[in-house]
Amino acid sequence: MISIQNLSKVYRTKTIETTALNNINLNVPKGEFLSIMGPSGCGKSTLLNIMGLLDEPTSGKVEIDGQSMPNYNSKSVARFRNKQLGFIFQSFHLIPDLNILDNVELPLLYAKVNRKERKRLSEEALESVGLRNRMQHFPGQLSGGQKQRVAIARAIVGKPQIVLADEPTGNLDSSMGNEVMDILLRLNQVLETTIVMVTHDANMAKKTDRLIRLYDGTQIQ
Amino acid sequence: MIQHIMKLIWRKKGANSLILLEILLSFVVLFGVLSFALYNLERVQQPIGFEVEDKWILHLDRTLVKDSARLVTLLPELKQAITDLPNFNQASWAELGLPYSGGTWNAKESTDGVSVSARVAIVDEDFPLASKLKLTEGRWFNEDDLLQKEIPMVVNKHFLDLHYPGVNMIDSIIEFQGDRKIIGSVLDYRYGGAYEEELSTVFAPFRAENCRFMPSLLIDVKPNTPMQYEEELGEVIKSIAKTDTYVIEHVNQSKEFEEKKTWFPLLILLSICGFLCINVALGLLGVLWYNINKRRSEIGLRRAIGAHTSDIAKQFVLEILFLAAVAVGIGTLFAVQIPLLQIIDIERTILIKSIVLAALIIFGIVTLCALYPSNQAARIQPALALHED
Numbered sequence: 067m068i069s070i071q072n073l074s075k076v077y078r079t080k081t082i083e084t085t086a087l088n089n090i091n092l093n094v095p096k097g098e099f100l101s102i103m104g105p106s107g108c109g110k111s112t113l114l115n116i117m118g119l120l121d122e123p124t125s126g127k128v129e130i131d132g133q134s135m136p137n138y139n140s141k142s143v144a145r146f147r148n149k150q151l152g153f154i155f156q157s158f159h160l161i162p163d164l165n166i167l168d169n170v171e172l173p174l175l176y177a178k179v180n181r182k183e184r185k186r187l188s189e190e191a192l193e194s195v196g197l198r199n200r201m202q203h204f205p206g207q208l209s210g211g212q213k214q215r216v217a218i219a220r221a222i223v224g225k226p227q228i229v230l231a232d233e234p235t236g237n238l239d240s241s242m243g244n245e246v247m248d249i250l251l252r253l254n255q256v257l258e259t260t261i262v263m264v265t266h267d268a269n270m271a272k273k274t275d276r277l278i279r280l281y282d283g284t285q286i287q
Numbered sequence: 288m289i290q291h292i293m294k295l296i297w298r299k300k301g302a303n304s305l306i307l308l309e310i311l312l313s314f315v316v317l318f319g320v321l322s323f324a325l326y327n328l329e330r331v332q333q334p335i336g337f338e339v340e341d342k343w344i345l346h347l348d349r350t351l352v353k354d355s356a357r358l359v360t361l362l363p364e365l366k367q368a369i370t371d372l373p374n375f376n377q378a379s380w381a382e383l384g385l386p387y388s389g390g391t392w393n394a395k396e397s398t399d400g401v402s403v404s405a406r407v408a409i410v411d412e413d414f415p416l417a418s419k420l421k422l423t424e425g426r427w428f429n430e431d432d433l434l435q436k437e438i439p440m441v442v443n444k445h446f447l448d449l450h451y452p453g454v455n456m457i458d459s460i461i462e463f464q465g466d467r468k469i470i471g472s473v474l475d476y477r478y479g480g481a482y483e484e485e486l487s488t489v490f491a492p493f494r495a496e497n498c499r500f501m502p503s504l505l506i507d508v509k510p511n512t513p514m515q516y517e518e519e520l521g522e523v524i525k526s527i528a529k530t531d532t533y534v535i536e537h538v539n540q541s542k543e544f545e546e547k548k549t550w551f552p553l554l555i556l557l558s559i560c561g562f563l564c565i566n567v568a569l570g571l572l573g574v575l576w577y578n579i580n581k582r583r584s585e586i587g588l589r590r591a592i593g594a595h596t597s598d599i600a601k602q603f604v605l606e607i608l609f610l611a612a613v614a615v616g617i618g619t620l621f622a623v624q625i626p627l628l629q630i631i632d633i634e635r636t637i638l639i640k641s642i643v644l645a646a647l648i649i650f651g652i653v654t655l656c657a658l659y660p661s662n663q664a665a666r667i668q669p670a671l672a673l674h675e676d
Contacts, residue, residue: 155588157584
C-alpha cells in the first residue's frame with residue numbers, strides 16, 4: 067500500500083543542515099496498522115507528513131498504491147489526499163467556527179459531493195464514533211476525547227484507504243486515549259483501513275500490528 | 288462552497304461587522320463624491336449657449352447711472368464709437384445676465400393657472416451677434432418691437448419645457464411683469480458657466496432710460512486682438528464718457544476663474560476620496576494579513592484534507608468579496624432612496640452610474656487587497672502550519 071525507498075529528508079538553512087530522516091526503507095501492506103515510535107525530534111512526524119504527501123523528501127521515493135507523486139503542489143496530489151488519505155492530529159485541528167457536522171463534512175466539500183450526500187455520509191461517520199447527538203455542537207463545547215473522535219470522523223468520512231494519525235492520543239488521558247484507540251482498531255479491523263500511527267505511548271503501540279522505531283532520523287527497528 | 292463561506296463569515300460576525308462598516312462607509316463616501324463629480328461632468332459637456340473667446344466686457348463708472356438723461360445719449364454713442372474701431376466687431380449693452388456676471392434677477396408670476404418663474408437677462412438688440420447666441424425659433428427683438436404694446440421677450444428652451452411643455456408659444460402673450468410677447472427662443476443660456484445647471488431664463492429688451500443698474504458692454508473682439516487695444520478703448524471712453532473709471536474684463540479669464548470655484552473643491556474632494564480608498568486598502572490588507580496568520584492551522588488542515596493552493600486563495604478572496612457585496616448592497620439600498628424620496632434634485636442616470644462606479648471601485652480595491660495575502664496563504668506549507676500549535 068505504502069512503499070518507501072531510500073527516503074531522506076534534510077532541512078537546510080544558510081548556516082545549518084539538519085538530517086530529519088536518513089535512508090528510510092519501509093513497506094506498509096494494505097490493511098496493516100503500523101505504529102511509529104521514537105523520541106521527540108527523531109523524524110516521526112516528518113515521515114508521516116511525507117507519507118501523507120504534505121512534505122517532499124530530499125531524496126528517495128514514496129509510492130502509495132503503486133503511484134509516485136512528483137509534484138506535491140499539483141491538483142492531482144490534492145485530489146489524491148482528499149480521496150485516499152485521512153489525517154488525525156494530536157491537536158485535533160477542528161475549525162472552531164464550524165459546528166461538528168460542518169467540520170466532518172469538510173473533506174467532502176473539496177470532493178465536490180452534493181449537500182444531501184455530504185450530510186448523510188457525515189452523520190454516518192459521526193454515528194460510527196458515537197457522536198451523532200453532538201452534530202450541532204461546536205468544538206469549544208466538546209471534551210478532548212470527543213474532539214478527537216470528531217477528527218476521526220472527519221478522517222474517515224471520505225472512506226480513505228489510508229489513515230495517518232499523528233499522536234492521536236497524545237493530548238488525552240488514558241481512558242479517552244483507549245476510547246480513541248478502540249475506534250482506530252475497529253476501523254482497521256472492520257473496514258481494513260491501513261493506519262499509520264505515530265505515538266509516544268508503548269501501550270497503544272502494542273495494540274497495533276507492527277511497530278517501527280526511529281532514532282535521529284534512522285530506522286532502528 | 289459559497290454556503291460554507293457564509294457560515295464562516297456569520298460565525299465571525301463581530302469582527303466582520305467592523306470590516307463591513309469600513310467598506311460600507313467608503314462606498315457611501317465614494318457614491319457621494321462620484322455623484323457630485325458625474326453631475327458636474329455631465330454639465331460641463333453641455334453647451335453653454337455663447338462663446339467666450341475674443342469677448343470683452345466693459346464696466347463703466349457706476350455713478351454714471353444716476354444721470355439717466357445723459358445715459359440715453361451716452362450709451363448708443365459709446366457703442367457706435369467702439370464698434371467703429373477696427374478690432375471690435377459687435378457690442379451689446381446689458382443691465383443683467385452678461386456671461387459670468389454673477390448678478391441675477393428672478394421674477395415669478397402666476398397667470399392663467401401657470402406659475403411662471405425665470406431669471407431675467409436685460410440685453411439689447413445686438414446681444415445675439417455680440418455673444419454668438421443662437422436662436423432656435425422665432426426672432427430676436429429689434430427697435431420696432433419696443434414701440435409695441437406688449438413687451439417682447441426671448442426665452443430659453445428650459446423656460447418653455449418647464450412652463451408650457453409641448454405647446455408652441457412663439458407669438459403668444461403671457462403676463463410676466465406686465466404683458467409680454469414671446470417672440471423667439473434659444474436652446475441654452477447658462478451665463479454662470481459650464482458647471483451651472485440650465486435654468487428658466489428670459490431675455491428682456493434693454494432701455495437706457497429705464498436703467499436701475501449701470502449697464503456693461505459686451506464686445507465681440509476680432510481674434511488675436513492684442514492687449515494694447517485696451518488702451519485704444521480707454522481713449523474712446525475718456526473722450527466720450529469723460530471718465531477714467533472703467534474696467535475691461537476678458538470673458539475667457541472670467542470663465543476660468545468661475546469654473547475654478549467648482550472644479551477646485553471637486554479636486555480636493557476627489558483627493559480626499561483617493562486617500563480614503565488608500566486607507567481602506569491598507570486597513571483591509573492589514574486585517575486580511577492578521578486573519579490569515581491567525582488561521583494558519585486551518586489552512587494547513589484544509590490542504591491536508593484535499594484543498595489545492597488555488598482553493599485556499601479563492602476562499603480568502605471570496606470571504607472578503609462576500610463582505611464587500613453585503614456592504615455595497617446595504618449602501619445601494621441607502622443610495623436608491625435619494626431618487627425615490629427626491630432628497631436631492633439629481634438625475635437618476637447619474638445616481639445609477641455613481642452606484643455602479645462606486646461598487647466597481649470598492650470591488651476593485653477589495654480584490655486587489657485580497658489577492659496578495661490570499662496568495663501568501665495558499666503558499667503556507669501544510670506540514671509546517673499543522674505543527675505550529
